[in-house]
Amino acid sequence: MKKTVMNLTLCAMFALPLTVLAQQWEALPKQAPSPADNPQTAAKVELGKTLFFDPRLSEHGTLSCNSCHNVMGGGDDNRPNSIGMHDARGGRSAPSVWNAAFLSAQFWDGRAATLEDQAKGPITNPIEMGMSDAKVAIERLQAIPDYLPLFKAAFPESREPLTMDNVAKAIAAYERTLITPDTPYDRYVRGDKKALDAQQLRGMQTFAEVGCNACHMGANFSGPALPAGEGFFMKFPNIAGSEYDKKYDLLADTGRHSVTGKDSDRHLWRVPTLRNVALTAPYLHNGKVATLDEAVRLMAKTQLNKELTPAQVKDLVAFLGSLSGNFPQQTMPRLPMTPGNSVVPPVDPHLTVKTAKK
């Protein structure tokens, strides 16, 4: 009773209807959860950061995890799809690595249960980092002698510390530090009522009234906290037949179905976080929607069958903007080097050297 009274008082103070405050608005925890078999240590995080930035984990020594998940930006590459080895590009857009630690399944189709599972994927994906298999990737790292002490420090209990499992564990440990708990939204929810402006507050209210939080709920705006791997999936488009299906080719990729083969999983997608969404254009799994305005309009229509007014779109976009940053400052890692030689293969016989100067 006391709480309701307080809420009503607050509502009166800020002239907001009850809906906004009655929602379970949650601030992001200051730490991400980590699995029992991969506790965070400073040595592991530092190794993970080094691996995350090491382009030698790719076939040509040109792409690191950071190439497509740029932590100096919004944690993605602001492209419809990323560009991998041999100029390859895929059909899905790189999701942000920021706050991925709070997702209960990884990849757009949730095919990896944990950050550890996810981290192994791109390294050996032929159209991403392109290492032919995990063995080759580990041999590459073994050829860089100064990596071994870093693995030993990060995994003191491991007999053979330089393994793909430990590569993935270290990268995942680093990724668990890539969280942004201090956005204006979080400060507002924690009590700083000046952290959001009037338009952002209207957007927050609209977010709840329209029903965006039916899927984008919880502290990470990606659904409830579920056991790792369970994932929170929703159908998209939920209401097929809108103009958007064709305009943005929404039905070509069957999402979760492409993993399980189950008809019931057709067009099911893991609900992505909305944190830093303003910084990760273009939008959707296929990156075909250029602006956040359009993504908001489209989602309201395809998921909730609602036509938003231009004012509602603006307010929602303003509110979503309050979910961006505040990014922690990071130091650059120093990559262990191989004095006198390079571990990157010298020849790409299938490619022609074009004329150029350096």
Next chain:
Amino acid sequence: MKKTVMNLTLCAMFALPLTVLAQQWEALPKQAPSPADNPQTAAKVELGKTLFFDPRLSEHGTLSCNSCHNVMGGGDDNRPNSIGMHDARGGRSAPSVWNAAFLSAQFWDGRAATLEDQAKGPITNPIEMGMSDAKVAIERLQAIPDYLPLFKAAFPESREPLTMDNVAKAIAAYERTLITPDTPYDRYVRGDKKALDAQQLRGMQTFAEVGCNACHMGANFSGPALPAGEGFFMKFPNIAGSEYDKKYDLLADTGRHSVTGKDSDRHLWRVPTLRNVALTAPYLHNGKVATLDEAVRLMAKTQLNKELTPAQVKDLVAFLGSLSGNFPQQTMPRLPMTPGNSVVPPVDPHLTVKTAKK
């Protein structure tokens, strides 16, 4: 007289012949020189670092200066040649950006007088970052509104601060912070006689005796300090006709001649620094020599007509290793973002999307 006595005393102490100490061994200055029209300021260096790491300065938004001049490593990409837009690669190897501030001409053929001149090259080179021209590159930056305040802070005197000249000035200012004055060699020269071990000292002696310092002289091991743009050029191979010419295709690229067209410039090359050379394999302008051992053997033969013993090669490589690091720790820049949209063009119509998952 006093100095000679001291040198002789030191020689006696360390059982070194006079040759080592009589050479003008110079430590690297703690600061790089900067031109009068581009003084260093903190705001300019920070802007330059941000630009250096911003992949949106490339056509596809995938390559930054750091992609080929990785400051988390030896300042290059450890590849024979770099990979640019559309999977293009050139005929020359990316030189290290570390200590480039001490060179009196930039690029292998010295075609840029200053770091400022050099910085503009790769951005609009079709096989590197691939922006169609400087105007397009500036329009890309103008489309990122938060860059303008950074340019204003860096160039308070400029009426129109966001120009290609200022992009180049800022990047050059950042590059002037990329210096490594505290290597074991430098500490030795400054008086810490334990900074080099016995093998490195033998290598240092061999370096002078064999005559490597006929070209690789001075604090940066890249020739004398000359006015910007003058450059210090030497013929390579100096003695043509060795087995190496064919083995490593040494005569295909005419070097300085390809810039000036002058016959007298045929196979002239800017003398590169040897600082961090151990970290920048593979070697030579064309990146065709895999190891530092082989590069040392080759240079002694092609430049000085000397056949080194295996022990001499080992000692020289050990000495060259003392010219690596000690790299300053750096913070990562935060790239100014464009909330709600991306400035990277969404479509590459000339390229096919391959099947893939994210």
